[in-house]
Amino acid sequence: MISNCSKFGGFFQILLVIISVCIQLHLIIPATKNISIAGDMIFTYTLANNTYSPLFFNKEVIDAIPNTNGWFNAEILREWYLVNDYDRFDYKGVYWHQRIDVHPPLYYMLIHTVCSVFPGTYSNMYAGIVNILGILIIDLLFGLLFKTLYSNYIYAALPILIIPIQGGMVSQIFNLRMYILLEAMCFWYLYIHILSDINGWSRKRLIQFILCVILGCLSHNYFYVYAFCVTLVQIIRFIIQKRFYALINYLFTGMIGIMSVLIIFPWMIWQVIFNQQGKHTEIYGWNKEKIRDLIGFINEYWFSGQGRLILFIFAICAICVLLYKKLCKEEAITNSRYAWVITACSTLIYLLIIFTLDGGRDHYNSPEYIPVLFLFSAFIIWIIKTFTNDWRITFPILLLSGIALMGNRVGVLYDYFEAIHPVDVEWNELANEYHSCDCLCIGMQELHLMDYNFYEIAQFDEVKCIDADGYNDLNLKDILSGRITGTDSVVMYIAEDLLIPDDAVLLMNHRGYNCVYMENGDE
């Protein structure tokens, strides 16, 4: 009878966790569908799906494209980010692009794989699928970790449900780049260390460690930074315990992992050590303002803007629990103490390093969000489990307290979406609506991303880019001549400080440009 109850309890726990994952995905998937493809996000597709081409679209490259009076077929731009029949599942191009870029190739290979299943088409969901895969890996790791720490899967429901409402995670859900994959890999790395400390460093765990190092290093170069922080704490742990035999095994397997990465992708040396594209060179020193920024960042991205409230309540609860434990002479927690220490120390070291290098850029700080969520959940569990161990009582209290603390802005995901994205989405849709027209771009500063309008401009039939001087000096009829379909209407993206032609209709103003429509431009 007891066995049946326990089996039913286990099944019920897993069912509740699965329901939590479904609720989580129900929040995330609709949001992913409506993301506007802006900024660096287009690189996710261009670097993954272009067979072999220059990374950037500069003036020299545009001049080299076959054209008549500067007009060229916009299909060339579309080809830049779509998979075509001739390059489906061809990973040589992806590898080559990453070799001369600043990121390792794993994420782009995943994107190329998804896009290859749907050749000739584009959807935000292709990159969204990879993001969701990363989130599912994180969910699974939470389940396994909480099972080890608290002998119960059910507690994983708390971080799983908070993922779509934590400020930092929300910002990454809307970012179609490799950072959620990086988060998953970093959390896996942390998970291996926590579990190995509880169950011992077995051969199976060491092999998993090698695999994690390989996949993590091939996901993003900032994995090295996070892995360094965790490894530093682990090495200190080994030295304090005088477990040199374990330390040698740990370092040995770590080196095997790193050497495997170097064999697969030696170009990381040029990216990380020689800083191939000269990134992260402007480092600002620490001062009062930077400390204020740091606090603001932690409040916004770690605690969804509820930092003061959460820390205040946590402090009160911690004092109460410690007093209770002292009065009742209960033993302090043992199983998860090192899990707290390694998570908190490594995350803080990482935060300080990255904040020094890059400030509060949400994507570079992304490996912190999940460990913080783990600490947040572990702390609430610790408080509740002090008074009762029955999960049927602890679980509802846990869920309610967690959501009440960080989720009193349950709509933060959609707030974010409403606040930032509709204009961008409208800007995207405008280009789709007028796709049969030709496109004239005037006064663009950054041609490699078309001033962040690459996706929009690629939707048209024929395209021409000219600078502001060319626009002022020439007459519009000369500029528009040379198109194959000279009778097509023209949509113009004109820098804000330039004059709009008299007969043009202003469609929208965004990203420093006026988007105007002109009927039968060549006539």
Place this chain on the structure above:
Amino acid sequence: MNKSFFQFIRYKWYLLVFMLLVCATYGSIRGAYKEHERTIWITPEDVNIRESIDNGRVSGDDIPKFIGYIGIAEEQNEFYSFKLSLVCAVLGIIPAFIAMFLYYKIYDRNALKCIRTELRRNNIEEDGFIVHF
């Protein structure tokens, strides 16, 4: 230890793998360096699109549009890193065996025994490890 050399290698297989990986890594980096040096960064002068497409213009049927680029870039993608990695790993087999033989010869020296005993202290997981002393 009282084991033959080949028994010793079976017992210390991870050292052999480690040495071969070191050789392969060296080869990979050398290959990447060689390939990096001869990388021809694409410039408009390298592009012969105009010659390859009629009328100096891309029509909807020309696939891929950047055929000119493809020709150049594919030549650059020699994968020297993988090739040299394999070559160095194969060439590394003999030195690795020599190094293993030398280690076999000195394995039972008292100094090494002392170090191994010292390192084994406080160990709780010996059986599950990859590296054995």
